[in-house]
Amino acid sequence: xxxxxxxxxxxxxxxxxxxxxxxxxxxxxxxxxxxxxxxxxxxxxxxxxxxxxxxxxxxxxxxxxx
Amino acid sequence: xxxxxxxxxxxxxxxxxxxxxxxxxxxxxxxxxxxxxxxxxxxxxxxxxxxxxxxxxxxxxxxxxxxxxxxxxxxxxxxxxxxxxxxxxxxxxxxxxxxxxxxxxxxxxxxxxxxxxxxxxxxxxxxxxxxxxxxxxxxxxxxxxxxxxxxxxxxxxxxxxxxxxxxxxxxxxxxxxxxxxxxxxxxxxxxxxxxxxxxxxxxxxxxxxxxxxxxxxxxxxxxxxxxxxxxxxxxxxxxxxxxxxxxxxxxxxxxxxxxxxxxxxxxxxxxxxxxxxxxxxxxxxxxxxxxxxxxxxxxxxxxxxxxxxxxxxxxxxxxxxxxxxxxxxxxxxxxxxxxxxxxxxxxxxxxxxxxxxxxxxxxxxxxxxxxx
Numbered sequence: 001x002x003x004x005x006x007x008x009x010x011x012x013x014x015x016x017x018x019x020x021x022x023x024x025x026x027x028x029x030x031x032x033x034x035x036x037x038x039x040x041x042x043x044x045x046x047x048x049x050x051x052x053x054x055x056x057x058x059x060x061x062x063x064x065x066x
Numbered sequence: 067x068x069x070x071x072x073x074x075x076x077x078x079x080x081x082x083x084x085x086x087x088x089x090x091x092x093x094x095x096x097x098x099x100x101x102x103x104x105x106x107x108x109x110x111x112x113x114x115x116x117x118x119x120x121x122x123x124x125x126x127x128x129x130x131x132x133x134x135x136x137x138x139x140x141x142x143x144x145x146x147x148x149x150x151x152x153x154x155x156x157x158x159x160x161x162x163x164x165x166x167x168x169x170x171x172x173x174x175x176x177x178x179x180x181x182x183x184x185x186x187x188x189x190x191x192x193x194x195x196x197x198x199x200x201x202x203x204x205x206x207x208x209x210x211x212x213x214x215x216x217x218x219x220x221x222x223x224x225x226x227x228x229x230x231x232x233x234x235x236x237x238x239x240x241x242x243x244x245x246x247x248x249x250x251x252x253x254x255x256x257x258x259x260x261x262x263x264x265x266x267x268x269x270x271x272x273x274x275x276x277x278x279x280x281x282x283x284x285x286x287x288x289x290x291x292x293x294x295x296x297x298x299x300x301x302x303x304x305x306x307x308x309x310x311x312x313x314x315x316x317x318x319x320x321x322x323x324x325x326x327x328x329x330x331x332x333x334x335x336x337x338x339x340x341x342x343x344x345x346x347x348x349x350x351x352x353x354x355x356x357x358x359x360x361x362x363x364x365x366x367x368x369x370x371x372x373x374x375x376x377x378x379x380x381x382x383x384x385x386x387x388x389x390x391x392x393x394x395x396x397x398x399x400x401x402x403x404x405x406x407x408x409x410x411x412x413x414x415x416x417x418x419x420x421x422x423x424x425x426x427x428x429x430x431x432x433x434x435x436x437x438x
Binding site: 007008015018035 | 148149150190194196245249250251253380382383
């Protein structure tokens, strides 16, 4: 399960492919994060937590390679 | 022209090419018909070059390169992040030919590639960061002079084949075997020309101290390659002060500016590289400083008040010792937590100028002995 910002979508896809993780679940969040404060990061995390949970469950269920 | 070129990556089908049988664990063979321009166009279209022309890596040229190293062609050196291509000696030779290396340079290129493969160097991070990191190769030892690696006038400039092509061979290897390609894996906001090549040697004849490799604990007769990841070059002039002490003070002033990432990212132990021009080095030595004294001087003074860097730069993503968190605003945050991380090198020609390479932070320097 990987969380990335949208600026890194292509790089993440290439990296996953190189590692043989073609179905690796990825959640894409808004770029950038380095300039956001703690509250904004928590808000982003809350906004994507369901997707992250789905990705983890998918991986645990064997639909992914991770 | 009909050349049998040896390609580093697996060749994709193209109108002017035909695949050829490949021995196990050897680089792919590729037949390309056409002029040198046609071959260069083909390599560029495949994404195998840095935009500059290459020398087609024909089998005879690759073999000539391989013959200058004791290592076997099929020997695997590792897998190069971020895309984890398998690095063999032969594939490095292919990229070295493409870069324009003389065969004699090949042992240095191999040492540099082995260095970037060391895990702490974090070759994958260097490629994918927005921070614009590029490898800086420094060569210290007898081989530098023997190969004509420039250490003098315009040391970071153009016009010296060894400097230009050894650094380029490393970068082409990182591109073709590691995937360091812009807009796919390479994510630098700016990058800098070190992404093409950056290789130099210490100016030993004008260094007032023991050779760099000896200072790092290697025998005098050894030759080493040191690789650091840097975000660019910062140059400075000090031609008004009359002593080495004055030069050091100006150097410190240039290293205590805003936006330097090293103040925030200290956990990995990156190495800023200070390159003293020979005139500054002589003045500093005449002021009573050894190389180690310079390192200690920098460690004690290249610092910024926490209150100044707080909420600026990369503060939100800081990675520094826990005690800094509770330190007061007048606490002086050092650029590096360990003085040994500073690398002080003497290089360049006449003139009262020096430079320093701000380190990209999520890395540690890597050293390899050149095997001949």
